[in-house]
Amino acid sequence: MIGKGQSISRTQASIAYGWNQEKEAEVVLKEHLAGDTPKQIAEEFQIIQSQNERCIKNTLSFVVSPTIKDGKELSHKDLEKIAQRFINEMKLQNHQAIGFVHKDKQHTHIHIYANRISLTGQTYRDNFIGKRSQIAADNVAKQLGLTRVREVQQEKIQELKWQRLVIQKHHQQVMETRPKSLDEYIDKMKACKVKVIPSINKSNQLQGFRFEYKGANLKGSEVHRSMSGSKLIAEISQNNSYTRLREVPQTLKLLNNTVELSTNMAGKIAKDLAKQVIKRGLDTGLGMGY
Known part of the structure; x- marks a missing residue:
């Protein structure tokens, strides 16, 4: 399983992409949120983000991708568990977050958007966010018995x-x-x-x-x-x-x-x-x- 992460500024547009029904999007994670549309979710993010207006890239965007083989065998509950554990590994339990699974391609993957500003107004440090996302995804794969990046790399090297x-x-x-x-x-x-x-x-x-x-x-x-x-x-x-x-x-x-x-x-x-x-x-x- 692979994890990618970055800080972004276009919150509503990104959430709208995640919620795109043409990509057969399904909600698999919803933390500290009540809205039912990208606009409503973005507005809820913005209420919390107003506590720190100096932070421009105030939303965290992640993509968590199981291998093609694992993705075909994962149920909705399995995908929910992956999203929740990933948030825990990234220590974002005190942040608003929403996650969607996309199955429009052969490769099932999860888009997660988390508010970079916590419920108590603290700004989440995004240094080495890409590397930390990889480690978090690898830890989740290990916990759930899914294929890890290093296993895929070793197979590739042997081939x-x-x-x-x-x-x-x-x-x-x-x-x-x-x-x-x-x-x-x-x-x-x-x-x-x-x-x-x-x-x-x-x-x-x-x-x-x-x-x-x-x-x-x-x-x-x-x-x-x-x-x-x-x-x-x-x-x-x-x-x-x-x-x-x-x-x-x-x-x-x-x-x-x-x-x-x-x-x-x-x-x-x-x-x-x-x-x-x-x-x-x-x-x-x-x-x-x-």
Whole structure:
């Protein structure tokens, strides 16, 4: 089961989408609300939201999606239970919320809209709301015995086993040539029929790489843990220096542009560098002891 979440400002329009009868919408969650139309629900949200007019994105929008197989077997009561437990996992019990299940497509999914302002006027913190939604959905799946994201990912990785092995082999061959830039690495992988796709967010920060080969599209860490973005950058940066890499690069040249590292990736590189320093210290200490 997958969970997605974000803060939004268009409350009534979003609830109207959730309540769209053309999508065979059914209400599976209704917390601290009395209205029976999107307009009435939005007005009830707004009464509470008036306690904090500085908060512009004052509604939380979530999508909770069981796997296609699980979705076909879930009853209305099961879907109600999923929605309620998701709200509990997100610690939104003291907030107005409404949820709808959509069955217009093969993939059954639940839209949940919660007031970001609690009944007591407190603003719900939405930092890392996407990641927290994923964790909440995974916890609900675990509680109810439904298929979890990591199980789906493992199945996918096993199905693409031979592509992973080929990508890893070409990666090792290219790294043996000691490429001195990411562009050089990408070009050499392309010559091996492997497309390397940088993942760059809206802030022009590099988050990692995906590898495409013969119908497979995988994150570097899904191919092999040694191919994560942080490890790849650290190794290529090292190739470009006569001394050991001591600091995390601030920016990188990539496809004729200058990009920054995401906070997450920079943190991972820093952690790896710290481990290398500790290991070298231990090795030196052991050597001196003999």
